[in-house]
Amino acid sequence: MSNTTDLNDKQIQILHVAETLFADKGFDGTSIRTIAKEAKINIAMVSYYFGSKERLLESLILYRTKDLKESIGSLVTDDSPPLEKINKLITIYIHQINANKGIYRILHFEIATKKRDLNLKAFTELRRGNLKTLALIVEEGQKAGVFQKEIAVDLLTPTILGTFFHFHMNKAYFVDLLKLHTDELYENYILTNLTKHIQQTIKALLIYES
Amino acid sequence: MSNTTDLNDKQIQILHVAETLFADKGFDGTSIRTIAKEAKINIAMVSYYFGSKERLLESLILYRTKDLKESIGSLVTDDSPPLEKINKLITIYIHQINANKGIYRILHFEIATKKRDLNLKAFTELRRGNLKTLALIVEEGQKAGVFQKEIAVDLLTPTILGTFFHFHMNKAYFVDLLKLHTDELYENYILTNLTKHIQQTIKALLIYES
Numbered sequence: 001m002s003n004t005t006d007l008n009d010k011q012i013q014i015l016h017v018a019e020t021l022f023a024d025k026g027f028d029g030t031s032i033r034t035i036a037k038e039a040k041i042n043i044a045m046v047s048y049y050f051g052s053k054e055r056l057l058e059s060l061i062l063y064r065t066k067d068l069k070e071s072i073g074s075l076v077t078d079d080s081p082p083l084e085k086i087n088k089l090i091t092i093y094i095h096q097i098n099a100n101k102g103i104y105r106i107l108h109f110e111i112a113t114k115k116r117d118l119n120l121k122a123f124t125e126l127r128r129g130n131l132k133t134l135a136l137i138v139e140e141g142q143k144a145g146v147f148q149k150e151i152a153v154d155l156l157t158p159t160i161l162g163t164f165f166h167f168h169m170n171k172a173y174f175v176d177l178l179k180l181h182t183d184e185l186y187e188n189y190i191l192t193n194l195t196k197h198i199q200q201t202i203k204a205l206l207i208y209e210s
Numbered sequence: 211m212s213n214t215t216d217l218n219d220k221q222i223q224i225l226h227v228a229e230t231l232f233a234d235k236g237f238d239g240t241s242i243r244t245i246a247k248e249a250k251i252n253i254a255m256v257s258y259y260f261g262s263k264e265r266l267l268e269s270l271i272l273y274r275t276k277d278l279k280e281s282i283g284s285l286v287t288d289d290s291p292p293l294e295k296i297n298k299l300i301t302i303y304i305h306q307i308n309a310n311k312g313i314y315r316i317l318h319f320e321i322a323t324k325k326r327d328l329n330l331k332a333f334t335e336l337r338r339g340n341l342k343t344l345a346l347i348v349e350e351g352q353k354a355g356v357f358q359k360e361i362a363v364d365l366l367t368p369t370i371l372g373t374f375f376h377f378h379m380n381k382a383y384f385v386d387l388l389k390l391h392t393d394e395l396y397e398n399y400i401l402t403n404l405t406k407h408i409q410q411t412i413k414a415l416l417i418y419e420s
Contacts (some may be wrong), residue, residue, distance in 0.1 A: 108379065109319070124383060124386075127383065128387075131387075152403065152407050154384075154387060154388060155373070155377075155403075155404065155407040157376075158372075158373045158374075158376040158377045158380075159369060159372070159373045159376075159407075159408075159411055161372075161376055162368075162369070162371075162372030162373040162374070162375060162376030162377070163365070163368045163369045163372040163373070164372070165372060165375070165376060166367075166368040166369075166371050166372030166375060166376075167365075167368045167372070169318065170368075173334060173337065174364075176334075177338075177341075177364060178364060193362065193365075194365065197362050197365040197369075198369075200415065200420055201369055201411060201414075201415045203418075203420060204411075204414035204415045204417075204418035204420065205410065205411045205414045205415070207414075207418060208413075208414035208417060208418040210410055210413060210414065
């Protein structure tokens with residue numbers, strides 16, 4: 001995957017167009033030709049910039065997850081108490097993913113269906129990096145005697161992200177159950193109640209000694 | 211949807227064949243004709259039994275989730291302490307879903323992509339029923355003074371199921387991270403470590419007063 005900090009304006013424009021098309025028509029339903037046409041850029045240029053459609057998706061994933069990497073990484077040098085850092089980390093995850101539902105939806109379906117020739121090494125490294133940050137914060141809390149000793153750090157992210165994704169993947173069910181019948185109510189619920197629930201869950205798990 | 215308790219052997223045979231085909235080729239990639247052929251049953255008979263392919267999927271969902279409904283429902287009259295009931299509920303969910311990954315995968319993708327004319331009223335009722343059981347157990351624990359008072363019952367299931375699904379949907383990542391390189395290691399991890407993590411998480415949330 002190309003380094004996303006090196007992307008030029010044209011490349012970013014292509015990624016935005018591709019993202020919309022992938023979200024609307026799926027990865028399979030979108031051709032390089034359509035992307036080029038919608039972006040009003042010569043098809044040869046699109047191929048020159050990204051190579052195949054798979055490589056373009058890889059670049060898109062890195063482009064959209066770069067902010068997450070930077071925000072999570074900045075927590076290492078943040079000097080708030082450990083629990084506050086965990087709360088910040090959860091808020092960052094939810095805001096970031098909630099604001100980029102398109103790419104996470106694509107990621108989710110394209111990765112989970114596993115039929116792609118995708119090299120997600122850079123994305124895996126990003127996840128490993130985020131996990132390392134989380135492990136450092138947990139260790140800090142344990143050393144300070146604030147967190148309990150038996151914490152399965154590797155399983156914290158599945159609980160944080162899984163709760164969010166399960167809620168969002170079952171949107172129709174929860175809209176009905178919780179009477180969130182406008183987009184505003186739904187978005188607001190995610191950023192308040194759901195975020196608070198995830199923070200309380202992780203806090204309880206980190207602090208409560210069973 | 212037809213009542214799944216009324217299904218005859220032929221109908222059950224058709225559902226099994228359809229489940230395998232949906233999982234292999236996707237819902238769109240599978241025709242009633244192929245299902246009939248694989249099941250060695252006249253196509254007119256398949257249509258007679260289920261109507262459309264959408265109705266067949268609805269029947270399949272109910273058929274595969276019937277056990278879950280019964281197991282969760284039986285907790286209402288179980289006389290273990292509330293926390294033990296919650297642990298049982300989590301074990302039931304994970305065992306049931308883990309043993310029926312095929313249908314949950316189909317459900318997940320077909321519901322989340324939302325392009326289907328599916329009437330999932332009976333499935334929604336099942337979920338509401340399970341939620342009611344969970345709410346009763348939580349209330350029981352609160353009345354007994356074992357659980358804290360501020361519990362968002364509606365968000366417990368997203369945490370229980372979301373943690374499991376996020377783990378499983380990112381199987382390749384976790385297989386690598388946790389070195390679960392055989393199916394046995396992976397399955398065993400789900401039924402021990404992951405289940406325990408979810409139980410500890412929910413226990414901490416129910417008991418810890420923040």
